[in-house]
Amino acid sequence: MIDKLVTSGTFSLDGGTWDVDNNVWVVGSASEVLVIDAAHDADAIVERINDRSVTAIVCTHAHNDHVNAAVELASRVDAPILLHPDDQVLWEMVHPGTPYEPLADGQVLKAGGIELTVLHTPGHSPGAVCLYAPELGAVFTGDTLFQGGPGATGRSFSSFETIIDSIRERLLTLPERTVVHTGHGPSTTIGAEAPHLQEWLKR
Template sequence: MTADIGVPVPTSPGGVRVERVVTSGVFELDGGSWEVDNNVWLVGDDTSVLVVDAAHDAAAVIEAVAGREVVALVCTHGHNDHVNAAAAVREATGTRVHLHPDDRVLWDQSQSWEPDGELADGQVFTVGDVEVRVLHTPGHAPGAVCLHVPALGVLLSGDTLFNGGPGATGRSHSDFPTIVESIRTRLLSLPEETVVLTGHGDPTRIGDEAPHLQEWLTRGH
């Protein structure tokens, strides 16, 4: 079942909108495990949809797709909690699963099959009358990406940028200076009114996060 996004997000003239499905499960890395709630994002109209991060509950994602054509399933990164429902959604919808190649090191820790397509910086997916642009933003993971939808004024940030700062970098294959540089150079240059729809938790806006860059640097990890 879809959940309220939490902030106003416009609908395109062609009817493309953003929907959120919140799923719950276990994130596992470096021998630890944590109960987490994930945001699964759907960008689409009444006939087609792009799914971002099939997490935990394939049935909930498939229900939200509601019979629409899934033009692609994009993984913002390879941590298990963002990809562990991808195979079932792929099988049910016939879509292709896309991952940045730099994140195969994480994908292969939990998945025994290969993604169908590789993401690249600047790559564009088209859904209805909008374009969804891939931004490579390493740091939380080497192949982490964000998805910018200029027509809707939205950034789907995965675990790169949250309400309150950068995603976690205290685990393997992550790096704090790298994620801060990704945010500084790739994200904070977006219009300040851009709504940031995160991989976990509440949304934010670029303009609400940009003033805190120095605080993040001072705080560190």
Template sequence: MAAAKVDHAVVSGTFSLDGQTFDVDNNIWVIGDESECVVIDAPHDVQAILDVVGERTLKAILLTHAHDDHCRVAPALREAANGGSGAPILLHPDEKPLWELTHTDHLWDVDVADGFEVTVGGTTLKALHTPGHAPGAVCWYAPDLGCVFSGDTLFNGGPGATGRSFSDHPTILRSIGEKLLALPDETVVHTGHGDDTTIGAERAGIEAAG
């Protein structure tokens, strides 16, 4: 069996919150082997996500948080996955207020808590609860692959935005300090938007801000 790997694509759409809308490009991350995979977040375009999944079984849709640009097509992807047989959506329950801004008729399937684990393609992803950008924000850490999927918690250049509803700057700095800076410096950070970085590259800036 081939080792698990990370596949990537970028899709474009909008992000709306607090009465404002912005054009955004979102990263799609798919982790798995040749037969099965999981998706990190569900932005904008179901078919674009399924194109990365290919013929593999999609075991789950792992959401980092419930801003609309990360979860907008999650219910549609759930229905379309695996030839229509579906795939569960995983989300931290503290995201319910944000989720309900986008989805009033659908819920996710599995509550995620800090330390929750998902195994796919012979590798394990561990949920790190990192509130701040959003109350139930989660980063998915794959130690075997030497990477973490940070959503909008940590970017190339620093922490995610905290100027909108349901966010808090001291909280995101504490989350990053406690959960992400505890990872090895060489850990690759696959972000929700933009380029990769590493924990080591961001450490000094985060520690200075904290």
């Protein structure tokens, strides 16, 4: 089961702030789920969870709009927060001194009988990850890959070349029919995005 919730708030980085809508994904079964990217509104996420047990709150990366409700949500549903440690600097900007459990490439997360494999995909941020659920035919990409191309890279943390390498090596190798569930906006498929790699490289 995949459940999508859209929450609204702001994203701030490098002195700028923008209004954003974020996709929050609740994945699992009728009794047990994990939450991907607890953004903006813990109340709305708790309502969507609807008394199901939560195995983890997974952060695809630590930009503030993807993690700003994570700590409150974790306390309310008694679940650990999982984040790749390469995003420690970004995490500290939002939740200084707050612990989390480190994600590792290849780690398998489970909820409600669903298994999701962690794919470390640096580029949008150093610790960006995607979560691949083959039995669902889906990958949750955060801001690594959208409908229409890669997510932006900012600061000096990462480079456009790095995110392209991650997409080419970790995502475009997945089956073409794999549905790409993104951090913002509509979903797409690997097959729909793969033919445009050369266009992205020319940007």
